Amino acid sequence: MTKLNVLRYEIRRLISTKQYLYSLLIISLLTYDVLNRLLIGGFKGTAPFSPWSYSEFLALVISVFSVIVILMWINVFSEKEQKVRGIIFSAPITQSRYYLIKGIAIGLAASLILLVIIILSFGYYYLVYGFSDYGTFIMPMVYFICPSFLISLGLGLFIGKINVKILYLLIPLFLVIGLFNLGLPGLLDLTGGSYLFDHFNYLNLEVIEKYTLTKEFLCSRMILIVLGLCLFGIGCRIKQ
Amino acid sequence: MEIKITNLSKAYRGKNYVLKEINLDLKTPALIGLVGPNGAGKTTLMRLLVSQILPSQGEITVDGYNLFKNQHYLKERLGYLPQDFGLYDELTVEQFLDYIACLKGSKANRKKVINDAIGRTNLDGKRRARIKTLSGGQKQRVGIAQAMLNDPELFIVDEPTVGLDPEERIKFRNLFSENASNKIVILSTHIIDDVESICNRLIVMDHGIILYDGTPTELVQKTVNHVAVVELTGAEQMITEGQYRVVSRLVSPTGVRYRLVGDDLPRSSKLITPTLEDAYVYCMMKGGF
Numbered sequence: 401m402t403k404l405n406v407l408r409y410e411i412r413r414l415i416s417t418k419q420y421l422y423s424l425l426i427i428s429l430l431t432y433d434v435l436n437r438l439l440i441g442g443f444k445g446t447a448p449f450s451p452w453s454y455s456e457f458l459a460l461v462i463s464v465f466s467v468i469v470i471l472m473w474i475n476v477f478s479e480k481e482q483k484v485r486g487i488i489f490s491a492p493i494t495q496s497r498y499y500l501i502k503g504i505a506i507g508l509a510a511s512l513i514l515l516v517i518i519i520l521s522f523g524y525y526y527l528v529y530g531f532s533d534y535g536t537f538i539m540p541m542v543y544f545i546c547p548s549f550l551i552s553l554g555l556g557l558f559i560g561k562i563n564v565k566i567l568y569l570l571i572p573l574f575l576v577i578g579l580f581n582l583g584l585p586g587l588l589d590l591t592g593g594s595y596l597f598d599h600f601n602y603l604n605l606e607v608i609e610k611y612t613l614t615k616e617f618l619c620s621r622m623i624l625i626v627l628g629l630c631l632f633g634i635g636c637r638i639k640q
Numbered sequence: 641m642e643i644k645i646t647n648l649s650k651a652y653r654g655k656n657y658v659l660k661e662i663n664l665d666l667k668t669p670a671l672i673g674l675v676g677p678n679g680a681g682k683t684t685l686m687r688l689l690v691s692q693i694l695p696s697q698g699e700i701t702v703d704g705y706n707l708f709k710n711q712h713y714l715k716e717r718l719g720y721l722p723q724d725f726g727l728y729d730e731l732t733v734e735q736f737l738d739y740i741a742c743l744k745g746s747k748a749n750r751k752k753v754i755n756d757a758i759g760r761t762n763l764d765g766k767r768r769a770r771i772k773t774l775s776g777g778q779k780q781r782v783g784i785a786q787a788m789l790n791d792p793e794l795f796i797v798d799e800p801t802v803g804l805d806p807e808e809r810i811k812f813r814n815l816f817s818e819n820a821s822n823k824i825v826i827l828s829t830h831i832i833d834d835v836e837s838i839c840n841r842l843i844v845m846d847h848g849i850i851l852y853d854g855t856p857t858e859l860v861q862k863t864v865n866h867v868a869v870v871e872l873t874g875a876e877q878m879i880t881e882g883q884y885r886v887v888s889r890l891v892s893p894t895g896v897r898y899r900l901v902g903d904d905l906p907r908s909s910k911l912i913t914p915t916l917e918d919a920y921v922y923c924m925m926k927g928g929f
Contacts, residue, residue: 402741402750406739406742406743409735409739409742417730483724483725483726484726484727486692486720486722486724486725486726487720488740488743489692490690490692490715490718490720490722491715491740492712492715492743492744
């Protein structure tokens with residue numbers, strides 16, 4: 401119960417910062433821009449409200465979202481936060497449990513940002529196209545949000561524990577991978593954007609209609625999810 | 641509570657020893673003053689005592705349990721204020737104390753524990769103020785308040801009176817003294833006055849070793865006949881340190897009055913009763929007793 405209160409405080413601390421407010425603002429503007437400018441015509445000839453178009457939308461937005469998660473971890477390992485650790489680690493709480501709480505707090509605070517992205521996109525589809533069959537977007541969300549979210553959460557903690565300065569390198573990395581089509585292989589294609597661009601042209605009409613993704617891609621997404629969880633678990637256990 | 645420190649050493653990169661073969665036995669009740677110059681090893685000793693760093697050799701036992709294998713046992717009984725600490729600026733005083741109380745596992749009477757700490761540290765008027773709006777001294781009080789939560793059996797404070805005004809300093813050292821009746825209080829400080837007023841045991845450290853471990857009174861007694869004053873007129877030469885150390889230098893209309901500590905004092909000087917500060921300087925000069 402008392403640890404739940406700690407979690408409550410951690411979430412409150414995260415969402416009451418200017419950084420969080422700016423993050424929400426930037427991601428909302430990006431969502432609006434991507435929907436209005438890039439997806440209004442649909443992804444590669446599919447309808448704007450097709451799962452393919454929604455996947456493309458998510459692949460673009462999730463790179464900035466991952467950067468937000470990394471920025472949250474940078475805060476956790478900032479010098480200012482480290483100074484409080486002297487007091488915190490004199491309390492009977494293990495480092496693993498403490499970072500687990502921090503990770504859950506970041507995960508929940510970031511999920512709220514995700515919720516805003518999703519609500520905005522659903523609202524857009526409803527208002528512009530009168531489209532409300534949101535069930536078709538569930539699989540794109542699972543394939544494109546979960547791996548990127550978990551890998552940024554795990555990588556942020558793991559690298560932050562080793563050296564916070566390396567965390568800054570992840571910011572351009574996520575942006576470049578997400579916003580440019582680099583033709584990366586599955587495991588490096590953290591946002592799934594390269595897959596959509598490269599492989600869509602080779603798909604036949606039936607696959608396009610059913611929103612069927614290749615086994616290789618699904619496998620790489622699964623590996624990224626497991627890797628993200630493993631990095632998070634190991635990151636919690638690394639002693640500083 | 642009983643803490644035994646046996647042959648404790650700490651070296652960085654395997655060769656730079658900041659603590660060398662420390663042996664101590666601490667038992668409740670005790671109010672221990674830990675003094676020494678910067679780099680003496682005081683903070684390292686404290687960080688080892690709260691198991692925030694591991695020793696290079698030696699061991700610490702708390703009530704017979706090895707500290708580094710039973711950290712939880714110690715931390716459930718610990719109140720600690722580090723020298724250079726941070727607070728969560730965006731929380732209010734009350735929220736921050738509640739946060740720490742939750743980490744410490746306070747359950748049923750958390751509100752009472754927090755109110756008590758706020759009252760004792762004179763933060764009543766600031767309980768709903770955000771920490772970022774507090775002055776340096778007020779933040780220091782929040783630091784002391786969090787260490788007092790849960791009425792710990794072992795209370796370790798590193799330079800607690802830094803940033804406090806003289807009145808607050810007196811208040812806090814009395815507070816530490818009141819608390820010491822049923823616990824071990826370790827107070828690291830540069831301010832000899834603080835130690836003289838409240839500590840029943842004094843540990844003087846330098847270069848990672850203990851120079852003195854005993855009562856302040858015994859240390860003062862060891863300095864009798866080694867403290868003197870000498871007054872020199874303006875025409876006479878300035879006094880230079882060599883066989884003795886200058887503890888103070890007071891300029892008067894007739895000249896300069898020096899307070900000296902040493903073995904071989906000038907013939908013209910007049911012996912006086914030593915203070916704890918004189919005794920500390922003499923101890924440092926002799927390299928321990």
